[in-house]
Amino acid sequence: MSKTYSKTRILVECALMIAIGTVLSNIKFFTLPNGGSVTLLSMLPFVLVSFRHGVKWGLFTGFVNGCLQMLLGFWAPPTPTFLYFLGEVLLDYLVAFMALGTAEFFARPFKNRMVGVAVGTAIAGFDIEHDIIFERRVQRTHALARVGRQHNEAIPST
Numbered sequence: 001m002s003k004t005y006s007k008t009r010i011l012v013e014c015a016l017m018i019a020i021g022t023v024l025s026n027i028k029f030f031t032l033p034n035g036g037s038v039t040l041l042s043m044l045p046f047v048l049v050s051f052r053h054g055v056k057w058g059l060f061t062g063f064v065n066g067c068l069q070m071l072l073g074f075w076a077p078p079t080p081t082f083l084y085f086l087g088e089v090l091l092d093y094l095v096a097f098m099a100l101g102t103a104e105f106f107a108r109p110f111k112n113r114m115v116g117v118a119v120g121t122a123i124a125g126f127d128i129e130h131d132i133i134f135e136r137r138v139q140r141t142h143a144l145a146r147v148g149r150q151h152n153e154a155i156p157s158t
Contacts, residue, residue: 010053014061017045021065022072046100047121051107058101066097 025042050058079085106123107116
């Protein structure tokens, strides 16, 4: 058997990995109060697609899975503007899953494949963590703005 795969076979493999990731994302250890949860290795299939077929297919699989996750359980906290809402949608769903598809890109410089896999996955995970930190900052800014509005409404005007 040759080392090259047809696009149909790669597409089917990506679809199966999306299905596996979706099933694994429903096995939750616990749910966090602001949304989100800790799941059983639900991100692993997307990292595997990235390492098996490259960044292009990893990004594609992450994008499709992000869209599917939005359809299955979309939750976004209230935001003051549409721009914040758009940022949360992009960071929570699309960019977070697509970042996993870049794991192979960060693993390329390493000659040892296992070290490359570990470093690539860690950097992709760091990008997701950065997105979460940014989202928390947006939520905190929104909460402070809401408290400021309530404070201003409580002060009588003269």
